[in-house]
Amino acid sequence: MAAATDATVVVERLNHHYGKGALRKQILFDVSTTIPAGEIVIVTGPSGSGKTTLLTLVGALRAPQEGTLSVLGHRLDGARRAALEDVRKKIGFIFQQHNLLGALTASQNVQLGLGETEWPRAERRRKAEAMLDAVGLAEHIHKRAEHLSGGQRQRVAIARALVGEPSMVLADEPTASLDKASGREVVDRMQSLARERGTTILLVTHDNRILDVADRILHLEDGKLTTFTDAVIANTQQMMHLLAKNNDRRNLEQYVDGMDEKTFRSTLQELTAQSQRFLEATALASDEAYQSMLEQSLRIFTRRVGELLQVERASLFLVDHARQQLVLRVDDAYADPRFNRAVDDETGFRTRSVLCLPLHDREGKVFAVTQLLNRRDGRPFDDDDTRRYREFAASLSVLLESLVRIGAVASRHTS
């Protein structure tokens, strides 16, 4: 039975266990998702969260136990082993360790990706060499895999995965063994090659530096799929925690005064180490990929809040000076003297009711205002709306504050 849509992967209520009897341990809980053709999806999550299990299930390397799973139009749940092997041939795999055959040359390794097809030898070689050229390894075609560097090997692995022009590519931590520059290069190659061919990519990683190549990010936590927003908030809080730790300074003056030279020197060293850690933490925070991830999530988050509360428009405003007014609720905007009709006249939006909430930073100061306009049912906002909105705003403010701080860090660096 083929999937009705052109979705590459359809996962529904997937459960998976390892072990038997008393040792039986559930790895995946009720995982459901759909991946449309041509989408690049990244699965993040801590180690042991079930990412790799999900990947091996989608890759037809394991038989599903509970729930339904269709990949490339084939139902995998209840499928026989030979059927799983047939699906596997349509998928390109990129492993954490490149998994090349060390005794073969780069070209021969890539030719392995063509499978047991009956291509003429010259044709196989031509395809492999064209693919190696595409990943920038034209000069290394005849080098043995064991003589290539880590980044080059991983690029050979990508060529091997893509040479058979698979409809889907599965990658498990493709950048784990690479430094920042070669990791970046590897994912950029993957992204551009996939875009050219309309290949679906499912990529498992906990490398935050490459999240920006994704169209969508899924987060697995203890075998449960959570929303991207949850993941961002979790990440953000973790980052804030890291920064807060470094603020734990003791009264330096008191210390330094009664100190002999040796103690002074070691204290200085300790302080330097601390500053180093702080700088590293801020470097992580100002990382472009992370910043765009936050920005994107804020936009999505705000829109979702608007949907949940059934309003026509939801917006966010950053404020410079706090007016410290707690909740502004306007039931009929045109009858309220505080409302400026000129804005509506300009934009053509008919404002009826307004719900405004301040966002507080950690010091309790208002640093942003978020606003909902017009309940969809046309009625004014009530106390229930305010309560629910306030709950959302609490997490929203954590997110926004970290973004503002990153912005501040970035501008301080440039000035």
Next chain:
Amino acid sequence: MTKAEFADREKAYWNSATPIGYVFAFGAIIVYQILFADVSEHLREYATLRAIGYRNRFVSGIVLQQAAILAVLGYLPGLAAAWGLYHSAAAATRLPLHLTLGRGVLVLILTLAMCALSGFLALRKVRRLDPAEVF
């Protein structure tokens, strides 16, 4: 004791005291050891092949090919050594010893069978391989 009786006794002695079967059993064990060590060393690569869609038959074929290569490569120097031994033994004992074509072919077939047996034993490890383990 007649001449015929002596000949029968001699044949019976050499047939029972030096059964050639031991040699092949011993050979099978050694070939199995070599193949098993090689398969274990490259298990990850076999798993990779299985994971990217190669069938068990293909991967098994690689192991059996290795067994066949071992058989032929072992047979050729063995043939040369036997040839030399026949000649020196014939010269030393003045007995008419001949390495016939039929015997050579028989030993080749037995060698191939021995290596095939070892190959199939070594295969069990490859066939049990879970391709999901490469992740």
